[in-house]
Amino acid sequence: xxxxxxxxxxxxxxxxxxxxDFGEFVRMSLPTLLRYGHALTGNQxxxxxxxQTVLEKLGSRWASLTRKGFEPLxxxxxxxxxxxxxxxxxxxxxxxxxxxxxxxxxxxxDRLEHEPLWQALxxxxxxxxxxxxxxxxxxxxxxxxxxxxxxxxxxxxxxxSRAMATLRKRLEEG
Amino acid sequence: xxxxxxxxxxxxxxxxxxxxxxxxxxxxxTIVEGARRRRRxxxxxxxxxxxxxxxxxxxxxNGVGRLVSEPAxxxxxxxxxxxxxxxxxxxxxxxxxATYRLGMTGEEVRASNPQLMPIRTGPDKCTSYRxxxxxxxxxxxxxxxxxxxxxxxxxxxxxxSGVGVGxxxxxxxxxxxxxxxxxxxxxxxxxGPPEWRYTxxxxxxxxxxxxxxxxxxxDCDLGD
Numbered sequence: 001x002x003x004x005x006x007x008x009x010x011x012x013x014x015x016x017x018x019x020x021d022f023g024e025f026v027r028m029s030l031p032t033l034l035r036y037g038h039a040l041t042g043n044q045x046x047x048x049x050x051x052q053t054v055l056e057k058l059g060s061r062w063a064s065l066t067r068k069g070f071e072p073l074x075x076x077x078x079x080x081x082x083x084x085x086x087x088x089x090x091x092x093x094x095x096x097x098x099x100x101x102x103x104x105x106x107x108x109x110d111r112l113e114h115e116p117l118w119q120a121l122x123x124x125x126x127x128x129x130x131x132x133x134x135x136x137x138x139x140x141x142x143x144x145x146x147x148x149x150x151x152x153x154x155x156x157x158x159x160x161s162r163a164m165a166t167l168r169k170r171l172e173e174g
Numbered sequence: 175x176x177x178x179x180x181x182x183x184x185x186x187x188x189x190x191x192x193x194x195x196x197x198x199x200x201x202x203x204t205i206v207e208g209a210r211r212r213r214r215x216x217x218x219x220x221x222x223x224x225x226x227x228x229x230x231x232x233x234x235x236n237g238v239g240r241l242v243s244e245p246a247x248x249x250x251x252x253x254x255x256x257x258x259x260x261x262x263x264x265x266x267x268x269x270x271x272a273t274y275r276l277g278m279t280g281e282e283v284r285a286s287n288p289q290l291m292p293i294r295t296g297p298d299k300c301t302s303y304r305x306x307x308x309x310x311x312x313x314x315x316x317x318x319x320x321x322x323x324x325x326x327x328x329x330x331x332x333x334x335s336g337v338g339v340g341x342x343x344x345x346x347x348x349x350x351x352x353x354x355x356x357x358x359x360x361x362x363x364x365x366g367p368p369e370w371r372y373t374x375x376x377x378x379x380x381x382x383x384x385x386x387x388x389x390x391x392x393d394c395d396l397g398d
Contacts, residue, residue, distance in 0.1 A: 026206060035194050044195050049329060057209075117184065
């Protein structure tokens with residue numbers, strides 16, 4: 001992977017370098033980010049959509065972000081968590097309808113579809129789900145989760161307790 | 175179930191190999207191209223701002239696409255700056271995207287893409303469709319005359335004038351000076367026939383979160 005680029009993405013040579021550099025990052029990080037998106041969104045379509053949107057935005061600012069010494073994978077993950085939460089706010093009315101088409105992808109039924117805990121996670125609002133994913137998928141502390149999502153540590157704590165109570169109830173209901 | 179058991183089950187689930195998703199073979203190229211398109215749209219908007227600012231400041235325009243500021247008098251401290259900008263040409267804004275057009279019939283839509291899946295039929299009896307591979311690419315058909323009344327562009331797409339997901343309110347106003355703000359969205363009326371509009375919902379940060387083409391006068395509930 002090319003080192004930090006000292007100039008903006010302006011002339012042709014730089015444009016080619018930046019695109020090659022960003023392209024390599026995308027190829028390397030796609031499997032990781034798709035998996036992370038799957039955990040965050042709960043379905044493969046939204047996961048792919050989320051990854052594509054976040055990476056395109058990141059790529060459009062790649063040169064300036066690289067100059068600032070950012071860590072692209074961490075940046076992408078943080079953006080995915082926050083973008084997912086804001087998307088849900090926008091589409092909340094649709095999500096009130098059973099999500100049947102979402103569960104069926106190109107390759108058929110989601111391979112986790114029959115896992116009770118995976119189903120239970122669907123009942124969480126996205127911010128609670130994001131807190132759970134950041135805690136158990138990423139292994140972040142409450143403070144780190146608060147910084148990632150731009151909320152207070154107290155909110156992280158309360159969102160986490162609500163999420164765990166909901167999951168426990170759903171699992172006990174069977 | 176104890177707290178520890180639930181914690182363990184969550185860690186186990188998130189470590190499950192079934193969480194892996196296959197990346198389409200051309201996904202990286204698509205994303206790199208999408209990033210380039212977004213960046214170009216942003217640069218074009220920035221250039222328009224530069225042009226507006228310079229003209230507003232009384233700067234002389236010499237030739238096409240090049241602005242040269244000329245000092246008002248012979249003051250020795252005057253500074254001459256040269257700025258090159260791209261002057262946007264008039265843009266054609268068709269009332270459709272890809273194979274979809276506002277006003278086409280539901281049958282034509284379904285025939286154009288057999289992978290369209292109905293998402294829902296709401297209380298308004300309007301039917302939404304989405305594509306299996308592109309969740310954001312959505313088409314809404316009204317029951318009144320059975321035609322398309324809304325097309326939502328996929329996240330990577332931008333309008334012919336360069337507005338896409340992530341554009342700021344200022345970006346939109348620069349590209350569409352007639353844009354009107356209605357609460358958490360901007361709309362831009364487009365001449366027909368039939369008349370239609372762009373709708374750009376805004377997220378909490380005030381950025382465009384979706385791009386929709388909508389027929390005006392439709393009875394469908396086209397809210398968020």
